[in-house]
């Protein structure tokens with residue numbers, strides 16, 4: 001319901017304006033490419049070698065300069081305007097309604113924005129109407145400013161990049177420098193994100209350890225895990241944060257999974273690489289890879305709904321009592337999930353063993369089996385071990401299957417037929433539970449950090465092995 | 475017509491035929507690599523295969539121990555007999571055949587194992603040694619015949635892949651002779667060797683001839699002339715000429731043979 005005297009949908013128009021400007025800059029950049037290239041070709045005339053850089057580089061330089069400066073200006077003006085509008089409106093609200101809480105002022109502001117954009121606000125009063133009107137006019141002004149600045153900067157960049165074109169203008173070197181800088185920035189984003197995550201893990205873990213009075217020994221070696229049980233008192237009881245049951249559960253599930261995945265995956269890889277004919281290989285390999293594409297959540301409910309009752313009934317027939325949630329069910333299904341990892345990695349390393357080695361063995365009168373066990377597997381062993389380690393770290397970090405099939409109670413047991421819990425399950429429970437996130441975060445982060453360290457060590461070991469393997473054959 | 479000549483020669487020589495190949499055709503998919511080759515390879519003789527690159531020497535050599543079986547697209551037609559027995563017969567196990575017909579490849583391919591284990595590989599899988607001492611003996615004898623013993627006798631536990639290219643090739647030769655094959659097929663065994671090692675390998679070939687049949691593919695006319703008694707000249711998948719080495723090199727019947735030997739084709 002548009003309010004009289006307001007520009008309807010002012011906010012929306014601002015957003016549209018930004019999109020249009022961004023597209024305009026892009027078009028200008030493309031034009032700079034075409035014109036720049038043309039200009040360079042004209043300058044060179046009949047002797048293309050007179051140009052220091054190929055015409056396409058002249059065009060690309062113009063494209064990059066126009067695009068970067070135009071979009072840069074756009075982003076800059078947009079952030080300044082957002083900041084300024086917010087400041088101005090908050091001031092206005094503070095003057096009109098002194099003594100209100102910050103949170104209430106923010107509510108007023110967001111209502112005013114909604115009104116200006118023609119959406120429904122939580123309430124409409126005089127103040128909100130005023131703020132909305134001011135908001136609309138500010139947005140309009142800033143819209144013009146933005147358009148002027150962006151178009152101006154784009155035009156300048158356009159003209160400058162075209163004027164620079166000359167026979168000895170090192171457009172290629174400049175273009176390469178810009179591209180290199182862009183690549184470096186993207187790489188930096190990835191690296192910085194990783195560093196940020198690790199730092200926050202470490203920070204939260206340290207503060208959690210502070211909360212339990214630095215009883216890291218109790219954390220690492222305690223056998224009771226119930227971190228939130230005494231939380232109402234405001235402190236975490238160091239006696240109830242022992243992770244041994246969680247890691248015991250994780251390890252048990254992981255070992256069951258590896259016991260399933262390693263033999264099946266490895267033998268499948270051996271069959272595919274050295275025994276299967278081309279036709280069997282063409283069918284079986286994509287099928288295995290398909291297995292890797294099944295989302296783990298599907299494996300999870302498959303484990304809980306199909307495999308668990310089957311095992312329970314089967315076990316009952318044999319006189320075994322298998323809990324409906326058990327390490328065995330989770331481990332078996334997780335093993336199936338990991339088979340494609342092991343088999344496709346092993347298949348790669350087994351195939352990387354040179355055919356000349358196999359030929360050498362066959363020429364000495366060795367059978368296929370002898371060749372595989374005595375020549376191919378020893379040569380591929382480091383790669384196979386690293387495939388196993390990667391599968392292991394996958395299993396340790398796997399969450400969905402264990403959440404649905406392993407159990408929740410921190411139960412320290414050596415019996416795979418009973419329910420166990422894992423590190424990942426406990427993290428899920430802490431974060432999705434009712435306890436306030438800031439309190440639950442401490443134990444969750446320290447579990448996550450421990451898990452991270454373990455997985456990291458595994459991956460480093462795996463990469464070392466693969467590197468050594470490469471040295472042998474390169 | 476070719477066959478007529480063979481009959482004549484058999485009358486004049488007393489050595490028996492080891493391999494008798496008749497009308498052999500080899501295909502890689504649809505491409506024919508060997509056209510209707512018939513040849514007799516004699517026992518206790520060195521036979522050299524010469525010819526320009528890509529003419530099918532390796533392909534034909536690999537027919538003799540059925541190594542082409544490991545190439546899925548490769549198809550062999552015709553009749554090849556070892557001591558009168560068809561080696562492409564259904565009942566023949568290629569594994570047993572290869573124990574009798576050893577092979578040394580163009581590119582050295584030692585296993586990533588110790589020098590000792592490389593040489594002991596064949597004797598072990600065929601159970602040739604009853605005891606460790608016997609195996610040691612076999613390994614030493616093979617390495618001596620491969621002209622490698624003196625260089626490696628102090629480091630038999632070192633990896634075979636750590637040797638130089640020429641040493642690796644001699645290791646592969648030692649590995650092949652350790653199983654005591656009746657025929658040794660050598661595909662350009664000296665292409666990675668220096669003149670001294672080449673001379674040693676040629677000496678070994680000469681020595682092997684006393685007991686076995688040796689077939690060697692070579693691009694060196696001098697080597698063929700030095701070590702072989704019989705020479706076969708291949709061209710574009712055809713066996714152009716086959717006969718006494720002396721005759722082939724001094725008085726070839728086919729003009730193509732002559733141009734190749736004198737360096738005009740290939």
Ligand SMILES: Nc1ncnc2c1ncn2[C@@H]1O[C@H](COP(=O)(O)OP(=O)(O)OP(=O)(O)O)[C@@H](O)[C@H]1O
Pocket residue numbers: 502507525526527528529530531532533534545
């Ligand atoms: N594995 C293979 N698949 C398909 N074609 C092949 C294969 N091996 C060889 N050929 C073809 O068969 C023909 C004969 O090759 P071959 O290796 O026998 O030649 P060669 O006489 O040994 O040559 P060189 O002296 O260079 O070793 C060539 O045309 C080659 O391209």
Ligand SMILES: [Mg+2]
Pocket residue numbers: 531532533580661
């Ligand atoms: Mg060859």
